Amino acid sequence: MKQAGTVLVLAGRFDPTADLVIEELNRRAVPVFRVDIAEFPLRLALSASLSGAAWYGTLSTDRRTLDVASVRSVYYRRPTRPQFPHGMSPEARKIAEREARLGFGGLLTALPCRWLPPPGKAADAEYKPLQLRVAAESGLSVPRTLITNSIGAVHAFADSLSGPMIYKPFSHVRGVVGNQTAAVYTSMVNPEDLAPEDVATTAHLFQEWVPKDHEVRLTAVRDRIFAAEIHSDSPTGRVDWRSDYASHSYAVCEPPEPVRRGVLRMLERLGLPYGAFDFVVTPDGDWRFLEVNPSGQFGFVEQSTGLPITAAIADYLEGTEYD
Template identity: 45%
Template structure:
């Protein structure tokens, strides 16, 4: 395959993981066109046509400096791009309508390309649902925590009695809170005291889980069957509960993935049709791996930077390969 067939990288401008993958592809002489969906339609143009006898849509994507023919694309790395932005001159409700039109066009036209994907965004959306992940993980052979989603305080108390060990509470849906301006707040995983459950539980859905004892945690990055396991040891109470809340008190390393876990992860990913995942596990004092969740667009650049694991190279290997 000639190097002229480009890889399309769809990501925000400031994304360390995308930077690292692009660098790997550049070192290999693979052509790359990178853009952010947020630049469409104001700074990116798209024209695509479909013929009944064609394998897919044909056309041109251009940003004023570079252009790529859709039919020449060899692979797509799709990583957390922004939503299209409509010109300020368009008033509401037309601006929202126009944004939805642009979003549907760019997302669905690209998704229809018959090429390799990390990951196809339609598969990502399904794979990101946390309650369903627990079912898929258990079905694949992974151990998962005992869990309850409820807005009933009596049911939450009953669950605590059944579990008979400390509980944590975590968001059903990830993301950050907009605190105004550029301030954002993260709702972290936190330990809860069931004796203090009251009617505030009724205000929304809560996800309660047994608090898994941890020897250490693992951020496992899976790319096309390759698995890179970075270990995280929290040296403060906050870090041991949710390591994202106390980066100053973390120690990093690497570990081998047990064959049984490796095989189960492959089954899990195949069930969603994805080739990339950023998994969170706890490893208990008796070396049992317990699945928490998978983010199909999760961060991993810090894992490579802290451990030297060749995650970006694995991305480039897959994206450089033959189309499927």
């Protein structure tokens, strides 16, 4: 059964992943209203009132108007923060941003429709310590992990391992260094090379190195599972495949049934309808969970393998029911 109404897409202005979903919805003749939260309040007007137990009103740009009561689903794909007048003081901007989040964001959250993903649940799921605990509770195999700002704890952890140790950031760290784009990826580390004062500055995540035959990006859309092997033939790509996309080759694969069940159980416990999971597959064929991204990209996998991930997402947003 299909629901009527408009799919509201909240995404940055340039987002190829969101573009794929919108193109599929357009092909199905499903109404779409795309906007970035950055357009509020300067280029996006909001007016809504409560009548009985429902909110009625509009979101309007200079070109289009959305009836908020018509929203059937929301695709929440990394929108950017509200933009305010340049002359606004830092104090006023801070208050205005909080009010925008609670007012504009609160209204959207109050709409009785499905989200992919629900922003609050997605924000919680971004916490790596929570992911790892829930993954283990869900029956997935998780590498030994340390979170610390103590160099002594790092040395003790490294001594307890039977092999190498890696460091990885808690989030995607990107920036500009010397006019060049730079990023921090997973790396092999020797505790003897770490400065105690650097470790002490913040929380760091260290894990045992898991020997790998290849990695897998497993994308789950509710109960649909799409898995692809990622093979990398470069030294950096072997440590973190995100560091060298040019070295990749892909192959569709079928996850073991315990992994499939663990993934679906994990999504249920996190309250997510979608997740982009990363696994290492050891030379012995064991699947080891690394992380899940509640709004991760999928286009590169679909383009390389033909897996119908976009269609599954569109099904969910359109309201198509499937077994």
